[in-house]
Amino acid sequence: MAKLNITLPDATAEALRASSDGNxxxxxxxxxxxRLADKELRRIAAHEQQNPSKYRDTDLARIGMGMPL
Incomplete structure (x- = not known):
């Protein structure tokens, strides 16, 4: 496990300590x-916006259930 040393403003550090239940x-x-998950979701959303699916949601549901289109 990596150990990091970070610097925060005093007020942020105090609020963090108060809200962290000791951890x-x-x-x-x-x-x-x-934050990493949010960035990944934004990356996926941007990709999907630039590369729209050729299938509708109902088509994808049918495919997922093994039904023909």
């Missing part, structure tokens, strides 16, 4: 994972 590392880990 600042876990709180920061959750926040970083959420």
């Amino acid at each position: 600042v590392s876990a709180e920061i880990n959750r926040a970083v994972l959420q």
Whole structure:
């Protein structure tokens, strides 16, 4: 497991300590994972906008159920 040293404004650090239930590392880990997931979802959304599906949602549902189009 990596150990990082970060710098935060005093007010942010105090709020983090107060809201973290004593586990600042876990709180920061959750926040970083959420941020990474948000970035990935934005990347996927941008890709889908630039490359629209040739199938409608109903078609995809049929394919998923093994039904012919």
